Amino acid sequence: METSDETDGAYEHIEVFLPPGGEGPPLHYHKNFEESFEVLEGELKILYGEGEKVLKAGNTLVVPKETNHTFLNASDENDVTFGVKIEPAHQFEQSMRILYGLIEDGKTDEEGLPHNKIHAALILDMQDSRVVKLPFLLKLLLNYLAKRGRNKGIDQELIQTYAK
Incomplete structure:
Protein backbone atom coordinates (compact mmCIF):
# COMPACT_ATOMS: atom_id res chain seq x y z
CA MET A 1 0.00 0.00 0.00
CA GLU A 2 2.95 2.32 0.79
CA THR A 3 6.58 1.49 0.18
CA SER A 4 9.64 2.47 2.15
CA ASP A 5 10.66 4.72 -0.76
CA GLU A 6 7.31 6.52 -0.66
CA THR A 7 7.65 7.23 3.07
CA ASP A 8 11.39 8.03 3.06
CA GLY A 9 11.99 4.98 5.24
CA ALA A 10 9.55 6.03 7.97
CA TYR A 11 7.37 2.94 7.46
CA GLU A 12 6.08 0.35 5.04
CA HIS A 13 2.39 -0.45 4.75
CA ILE A 14 1.33 -3.75 3.21
CA GLU A 15 -2.04 -5.42 2.70
CA VAL A 16 -2.53 -9.05 3.67
CA PHE A 17 -5.32 -11.43 2.69
CA LEU A 18 -6.07 -14.69 4.48
CA PRO A 19 -8.73 -17.17 3.38
CA PRO A 20 -11.05 -18.84 5.92
CA GLY A 21 -8.96 -20.72 8.49
CA GLY A 22 -5.75 -19.18 7.08
CA GLU A 23 -2.76 -18.73 9.35
CA GLY A 24 0.18 -16.36 9.41
CA PRO A 25 3.79 -17.26 10.26
CA PRO A 26 4.85 -19.22 13.35
CA LEU A 27 5.12 -17.31 16.64
CA HIS A 28 7.90 -14.75 16.12
CA TYR A 29 9.17 -11.29 17.03
CA HIS A 30 11.08 -8.44 15.41
CA LYS A 31 13.98 -6.56 17.03
CA ASN A 32 13.97 -3.56 14.70
CA PHE A 33 10.36 -2.50 14.13
CA GLU A 34 6.85 -2.53 15.51
CA GLU A 35 3.82 -3.73 13.58
CA SER A 36 0.42 -2.08 13.52
CA PHE A 37 -2.44 -4.29 12.34
CA GLU A 38 -5.67 -2.76 10.99
CA VAL A 39 -8.50 -5.00 9.84
CA LEU A 40 -10.15 -3.84 6.62
CA GLU A 41 -12.61 -6.72 6.22
CA GLY A 42 -13.38 -9.86 8.25
CA GLU A 43 -11.95 -10.86 11.62
CA LEU A 44 -8.29 -11.30 12.54
CA LYS A 45 -7.06 -13.09 15.64
CA ILE A 46 -3.70 -11.88 16.91
CA LEU A 47 -1.75 -13.79 19.54
CA TYR A 48 0.77 -11.47 21.17
CA GLY A 49 2.76 -11.39 24.37
CA GLU A 50 0.67 -13.32 26.87
CA GLY A 51 -2.69 -12.42 25.33
CA GLU A 52 -4.82 -12.59 22.24
CA LYS A 53 -7.30 -10.29 20.60
CA VAL A 54 -9.84 -10.61 17.81
CA LEU A 55 -9.96 -7.53 15.60
CA LYS A 56 -12.91 -6.66 13.37
CA ALA A 57 -13.10 -4.18 10.49
CA GLY A 58 -11.81 -0.80 11.65
CA ASN A 59 -9.98 -2.19 14.72
CA THR A 60 -6.24 -1.77 15.14
CA LEU A 61 -3.54 -3.24 17.35
CA VAL A 62 0.12 -2.24 17.70
CA VAL A 63 2.59 -5.02 18.47
CA PRO A 64 5.76 -3.46 19.94
CA LYS A 65 9.29 -4.52 19.04
CA GLU A 66 10.49 -7.76 20.63
CA THR A 67 6.93 -8.94 21.39
CA ASN A 68 6.12 -12.52 20.40
CA HIS A 69 3.16 -12.60 18.02
CA THR A 70 1.37 -14.35 15.20
CA PHE A 71 -2.01 -14.02 13.51
CA LEU A 72 -4.74 -16.05 11.88
CA ASN A 73 -8.11 -15.65 10.26
CA ALA A 74 -10.60 -15.83 13.14
CA SER A 75 -13.27 -17.27 10.82
CA ASP A 76 -13.63 -20.64 9.14
CA GLU A 77 -16.17 -19.14 6.73
CA ASN A 78 -15.04 -15.63 5.69
CA ASP A 79 -11.87 -14.05 4.29
CA VAL A 80 -9.93 -11.47 6.26
CA THR A 81 -8.07 -8.54 4.71
CA PHE A 82 -5.86 -6.34 6.86
CA GLY A 83 -3.13 -3.77 6.65
CA VAL A 84 0.20 -4.08 8.41
CA LYS A 85 2.28 -0.97 9.03
CA ILE A 86 5.95 -1.70 9.73
CA GLU A 87 7.63 1.17 11.54
CA PRO A 88 10.35 2.11 10.86
CA ALA A 89 10.59 0.55 7.40
CA HIS A 90 12.89 -2.44 7.17
CA GLN A 91 13.15 -4.67 4.08
Whole structure:
Protein backbone atom coordinates (compact mmCIF):
# COMPACT_ATOMS: atom_id res chain seq x y z
CA MET A 1 0.00 0.00 0.00
CA GLU A 2 2.95 2.32 0.79
CA THR A 3 6.58 1.49 0.18
CA SER A 4 9.64 2.47 2.15
CA ASP A 5 10.66 4.72 -0.76
CA GLU A 6 7.31 6.52 -0.66
CA THR A 7 7.65 7.23 3.07
CA ASP A 8 11.39 8.03 3.06
CA GLY A 9 11.99 4.98 5.24
CA ALA A 10 9.55 6.03 7.97
CA TYR A 11 7.37 2.94 7.46
CA GLU A 12 6.08 0.35 5.04
CA HIS A 13 2.39 -0.45 4.75
CA ILE A 14 1.33 -3.75 3.21
CA GLU A 15 -2.04 -5.42 2.70
CA VAL A 16 -2.53 -9.05 3.67
CA PHE A 17 -5.32 -11.43 2.69
CA LEU A 18 -6.07 -14.69 4.48
CA PRO A 19 -8.73 -17.17 3.38
CA PRO A 20 -11.05 -18.84 5.92
CA GLY A 21 -8.96 -20.72 8.49
CA GLY A 22 -5.75 -19.18 7.08
CA GLU A 23 -2.76 -18.73 9.35
CA GLY A 24 0.18 -16.36 9.41
CA PRO A 25 3.79 -17.26 10.26
CA PRO A 26 4.85 -19.22 13.35
CA LEU A 27 5.12 -17.31 16.64
CA HIS A 28 7.90 -14.75 16.12
CA TYR A 29 9.17 -11.29 17.03
CA HIS A 30 11.08 -8.44 15.41
CA LYS A 31 13.98 -6.56 17.03
CA ASN A 32 13.97 -3.56 14.70
CA PHE A 33 10.36 -2.50 14.13
CA GLU A 34 6.85 -2.53 15.51
CA GLU A 35 3.82 -3.73 13.58
CA SER A 36 0.42 -2.08 13.52
CA PHE A 37 -2.44 -4.29 12.34
CA GLU A 38 -5.67 -2.76 10.99
CA VAL A 39 -8.50 -5.00 9.84
CA LEU A 40 -10.15 -3.84 6.62
CA GLU A 41 -12.61 -6.72 6.22
CA GLY A 42 -13.38 -9.86 8.25
CA GLU A 43 -11.95 -10.86 11.62
CA LEU A 44 -8.29 -11.30 12.54
CA LYS A 45 -7.06 -13.09 15.64
CA ILE A 46 -3.70 -11.88 16.91
CA LEU A 47 -1.75 -13.79 19.54
CA TYR A 48 0.77 -11.47 21.17
CA GLY A 49 2.76 -11.39 24.37
CA GLU A 50 0.67 -13.32 26.87
CA GLY A 51 -2.69 -12.42 25.33
CA GLU A 52 -4.82 -12.59 22.24
CA LYS A 53 -7.30 -10.29 20.60
CA VAL A 54 -9.84 -10.61 17.81
CA LEU A 55 -9.96 -7.53 15.60
CA LYS A 56 -12.91 -6.66 13.37
CA ALA A 57 -13.10 -4.18 10.49
CA GLY A 58 -11.81 -0.80 11.65
CA ASN A 59 -9.98 -2.19 14.72
CA THR A 60 -6.24 -1.77 15.14
CA LEU A 61 -3.54 -3.24 17.35
CA VAL A 62 0.12 -2.24 17.70
CA VAL A 63 2.59 -5.02 18.47
CA PRO A 64 5.76 -3.46 19.94
CA LYS A 65 9.29 -4.52 19.04
CA GLU A 66 10.49 -7.76 20.63
CA THR A 67 6.93 -8.94 21.39
CA ASN A 68 6.12 -12.52 20.40
CA HIS A 69 3.16 -12.60 18.02
CA THR A 70 1.37 -14.35 15.20
CA PHE A 71 -2.01 -14.02 13.51
CA LEU A 72 -4.74 -16.05 11.88
CA ASN A 73 -8.11 -15.65 10.26
CA ALA A 74 -10.60 -15.83 13.14
CA SER A 75 -13.27 -17.27 10.82
CA ASP A 76 -13.63 -20.64 9.14
CA GLU A 77 -16.17 -19.14 6.73
CA ASN A 78 -15.04 -15.63 5.69
CA ASP A 79 -11.87 -14.05 4.29
CA VAL A 80 -9.93 -11.47 6.26
CA THR A 81 -8.07 -8.54 4.71
CA PHE A 82 -5.86 -6.34 6.86
CA GLY A 83 -3.13 -3.77 6.65
CA VAL A 84 0.20 -4.08 8.41
CA LYS A 85 2.28 -0.97 9.03
CA ILE A 86 5.95 -1.70 9.73
CA GLU A 87 7.63 1.17 11.54
CA PRO A 88 10.35 2.11 10.86
CA ALA A 89 10.59 0.55 7.40
CA HIS A 90 12.89 -2.44 7.17
CA GLN A 91 13.15 -4.67 4.08
CA PHE A 92 9.87 -6.43 4.66
CA GLU A 93 8.24 -5.44 1.38
CA GLN A 94 11.31 -6.50 -0.58
CA SER A 95 11.39 -9.84 1.22
CA MET A 96 7.73 -10.49 0.34
CA ARG A 97 8.30 -9.57 -3.31
CA ILE A 98 11.25 -11.99 -3.38
CA LEU A 99 9.24 -14.77 -1.74
CA TYR A 100 6.29 -14.39 -4.11
CA GLY A 101 8.70 -14.22 -7.06
CA LEU A 102 10.34 -17.47 -5.98
CA ILE A 103 6.89 -19.06 -5.63
CA GLU A 104 5.91 -17.92 -9.14
CA ASP A 105 9.18 -19.28 -10.53
CA GLY A 106 8.57 -22.69 -8.90
CA LYS A 107 11.54 -22.32 -6.56
CA THR A 108 9.62 -23.19 -3.37
CA ASP A 109 7.86 -26.23 -1.98
CA GLU A 110 4.07 -26.54 -1.67
CA GLU A 111 4.13 -24.54 1.58
CA GLY A 112 6.07 -21.65 0.02
CA LEU A 113 9.44 -22.47 1.60
CA PRO A 114 12.35 -21.76 -0.78
CA HIS A 115 14.23 -24.83 -2.00
CA ASN A 116 17.48 -22.85 -1.63
CA LYS A 117 18.16 -22.56 2.11
CA ILE A 118 20.27 -19.42 1.63
CA HIS A 119 17.23 -17.76 0.03
CA ALA A 120 15.09 -18.82 3.00
CA ALA A 121 17.65 -17.48 5.48
CA LEU A 122 17.97 -14.17 3.61
CA ILE A 123 14.19 -13.68 3.49
CA LEU A 124 13.88 -14.28 7.25
CA ASP A 125 16.79 -11.91 7.85
CA MET A 126 15.26 -9.20 5.65
CA GLN A 127 11.98 -9.56 7.55
CA ASP A 128 13.81 -9.37 10.89
CA SER A 129 11.63 -12.37 11.80
CA ARG A 130 12.89 -14.37 14.73
CA VAL A 131 10.91 -17.58 15.16
CA VAL A 132 10.38 -18.29 18.86
CA LYS A 133 10.32 -22.10 18.89
CA LEU A 134 13.29 -22.73 16.65
CA PRO A 135 16.10 -24.98 17.93
CA PHE A 136 19.27 -23.07 18.83
CA LEU A 137 21.44 -24.86 16.25
CA LEU A 138 18.92 -24.09 13.50
CA LYS A 139 18.99 -20.40 14.50
CA LEU A 140 22.80 -20.46 14.23
CA LEU A 141 22.60 -22.16 10.84
CA LEU A 142 20.09 -19.60 9.50
CA ASN A 143 22.26 -16.72 10.73
CA TYR A 144 25.31 -18.29 9.07
CA LEU A 145 23.45 -18.85 5.79
CA ALA A 146 22.10 -15.28 5.74
CA LYS A 147 25.58 -13.87 6.37
CA ARG A 148 27.05 -16.11 3.66
CA GLY A 149 24.30 -15.03 1.24
CA ARG A 150 25.00 -11.34 1.90
CA ASN A 151 28.76 -11.85 1.54
CA LYS A 152 28.25 -13.57 -1.84
CA GLY A 153 25.82 -10.87 -3.01
CA ILE A 154 22.90 -13.30 -3.27
CA ASP A 155 20.64 -10.86 -1.40
CA GLN A 156 21.32 -8.19 -4.04
CA GLU A 157 20.69 -10.69 -6.85
CA LEU A 158 17.30 -11.55 -5.32
CA ILE A 159 16.44 -7.87 -4.90
CA GLN A 160 17.40 -7.11 -8.52
CA THR A 161 15.44 -10.10 -9.83
CA TYR A 162 12.26 -9.81 -7.77
CA ALA A 163 12.08 -6.55 -5.81
CA LYS A 164 13.01 -3.71 -8.17
